[in-house]
Amino acid sequence: VQLAESGGGLVRPGGSLRLSCAASERGFSISVMGWYRQAPGKQRELVARSFRGGQILYVEPVKGRSAISMNNNKNTVYLEMNSLRPEDTAVYYCNLEDDAGRQYWGRGIQVTVSS
Numbered sequence: 207v208q209l210a211e212s213g214g215g216l217v218r219p220g221g222s223l224r225l226s227c228a229a230s231e232r233g234f235s236i237s238v239m240g241w242y243r244q245a246p247g248k249q250r251e252l253v254a255r256s257f258r259g260g261q262i263l264y265v266e267p268v269k270g271r272s273a274i275s276m277n278n279n280k281n282t283v284y285l286e287m288n289s290l291r292p293e294d295t296a297v298y299y300c301n302l303e304d305d306a307g308r309q310y311w312g313r314g315i316q317v318t319v320s321s
Contacts (some may be wrong), residue, residue, distance in 0.1 A: 209312035227300030229281035243296035
C-alpha cells in the first residue's frame with residue numbers, strides 16, 4: 207500500500223492549510239488513519255488520528271485548530287489546520303493501520319509556517 211500526501215507548502219502565521227493523503231489500494235480494511243509530524247531536530251510525533259468507529263484523537267498543541275476527516279470510500283484522510291504557528295513547521299506524515307495491525311507510512315510532506 208502506497209500513501210501519497212499532498213497539500214503542504216509555505217504558509218504565513220495565522221494561515222490555514224489542508225493536507226490530503228490517499229492510499230493506493232482499496233478493498234482492505236482500515237482501522238486507523240492519521241497524521242504525524244517531525245520538526246527539525248525532534249522526534250516524530252502524533253498530530254491526529256481518525257478511527258474507523260468514528261473516534262478522533264488530537265494532541266494538545268493542535269486541538270481546537272485542527273480537523274481530521276476520512277473518506278472511507280476513497281481511502282483518503284484529510285487534515286485541516288488553522289491559525290498556523292511557526293512551531294507547526296515540520297514534515298507531516300500520513301499513517302495507516304489496517305485491521306491486522308500493519309502500519310503504512312507516506313513519504314512525508316513539508317509544511318513551513320513563516321512570514
